[in-house]
Amino acid sequence: MTGFNTRAIHAGQEPDPRTGAVAVPIYATSTYKQDGVGGLREGYEYSRSANPTRTALEEALAALENGVRGLAFASGLAAEDTLLRTVCRPGDHVILPGDAYGGTFRLVARVLTNWGVEYTPVPLADLDAVRAAIRPSTKVIWCETPTNPLLGIADIEALAGIAHEAGARLVVDNTFASPYLQQPIALGADVVVHSTTKYLGGHSDVVGGALIAADATLGDELAFHQNAMGAIAGPFDSWLVLRGIKTLGVRMDRHCTNAGAVVDFLTAHPAVSSVLYPGLPSHPNHDVAARQMSGFGGMVSFTLKGGEETALKVCGLVSLFTLGESLGGVESLIEHPGRMTHASVAGSPLEVPNDLVRLSVGIEDIGDLIDDLTSALA
Template sequence: MKFATRAIHIGYQSADHNRAVMPPLYQTSAFAYDHIGESMPYVYARSGNPTRSALEDCLASLEEARHGLAFASGMAAIDAVLRACLKPGDEVIAVADLYGGAYRLMTRLLAPAGIKVSFADLRDPAQLEAAITPATRLLWLESPTNPLLGMADIPALSRIAHSHGVKVAVDNTFATPYLQRPLTLGADIVVHSATKYLAGHSDVLLGLVAVSDDKLYHDIRFVQNSAGAVPGPQDCFLTLRGIKTLALRMERHCDNAERVAEWLCGQERIAEVFYPGLPGHPGHALARTQMKRFGGIISIRLKDDSREAASRFAKRLRLFVLAESLGGVESLINHSYTMSHGSMPAENKAALGILEGGLRLSIGIEDIDDLLADLAQALQD
């Protein structure tokens, strides 16, 4: 069964739900027992809900995994994976240019709890070999990275990590399983902020994890149930509905982003365009081997590399909305320096190239001519 078909059908059997064509929304906190000591698939909504199970099973199929787990947010999903894989004295190595929220979680919550957190430039896989220590237990990757769209060689990095007994987790939010499936490339864990492309309509807060290893699943599932950062059935229902059109939406996101990236490269007020679909991008060749297409996120750096110039440009846009998120049907613009990476120290941002004149564009599915016209008028004097 092909991807678009699985996105619509896998995870739900109407015969098990009174022949309802769409998955019902089980808005209940508890399920009734017939007798004391009975073994039941659902007992309390923190531990499981049929609407949530349908979403988890669907995500597992799309990521070619055995198990899926849903969480109240992408950060809750990241937190559960880190807690399941690490204990005091252990080390996680993360790609240096990662999402600011993940950086904050690792440095301000994990590190004070006795977990060593290291960051490495992993564009060259050989750097990982030098970074691994006897305490390393987990490698944390993004590919493409947020916001500079760096590429990580998932197969090569996974081979090196596994040779040292280190697990590999990949945040696949930007690519989605439609464009990239990290487990098939050698990773052990896939994480999503389903708030973004999977749900796709900027009306849900939800995180997802996919794994095939049974022990990893049970370890993360234990954190999910014990900590209770689970989504409600309404958000699960909306995410399931969004996933049904994921293949269609991602094709349009990619079509539009490729056109926008090419157009931006010809604009004199743009100093640099970051998009793995551009032949000049340093990760272009790698992206062609790992991804079906190149995604809907573009980052730019203005020649006037100041916050004021970035603010003027963002304010002049009429269709692109200045907002924190990404991956919705509408186009958004993000000032990474103060928004998605606001919690990262200024010196770290400077070293990574996350500058005040930089902006991240989430290219929506609007008509491409309207998007290009909006960008053109915003770049005028």
């Protein structure tokens, strides 16, 4: 098998056979000329079903995650909805992380419950609690690692064993780590989920999602539902994610280096009460992160001694960090999860601390980032 960066640049992206174009063309077409009734050219008939630009992205995604089938969607939540409606039926049960992404929780708790799906939030680092939450109707253990925004770490290999023993599937949201830092399918996951908006796209200019299946049969079922439900990635969005993937490895190296320096700074700062980062030896599951990740990522969360009021002030006092939702772009972002990305879990068991600040550490010069945080925390 070729190396990661080679696959990121070449998988599904061979030069165009007709023109020699090195970049995959944007096939901005809705339909395709057929050579007689049913005479499809390379399987293309209508771009909801398949589009050559999206095909290139889907092949690249499968290669990066070492899966058998990649599928690209209009958003991460569109991918999640398609997956859960494929593998679950009314009356089925899903185990969620106790600190799941707010959008995932909202989808399950406020949309899929109306369809009859039941769920239980569980701290996934507690394997005994996961085993205790299993029901005969459990079809999915949904794992985020690291989690958003508390940077919790779950043992993918152990969860895969628990899921498969119960006849369930393990789904891993690999958005925070990216396939460069973590390979869930190699650790036993059945499906990997991405918001391609984040590190895979990497430039804050596209919204998208992805599923990568470890099994061909499940991959075919997901592809059927992708076409039947229709929330596909368009050709231009697919092209933007493909462009981002080419530099994923070098960007992630810089994200990790910068995040490590920010963590060192925050850990020593008197205004900071705690720093949440899996690279810290004090992180409760640091050993698991070190075993299943090749780096600790660019996401950092911290709490402040002054509480929510101070957290909100810090978010407003930065100048280089941009106050905004999302993550994984080349530019650094700051946000208050309780008021922003995770407002949807307020009042639920997944509510996040109100003194929490989340950083998506970009690839700017680290001295400038530290200076900005120093000024905001003063």
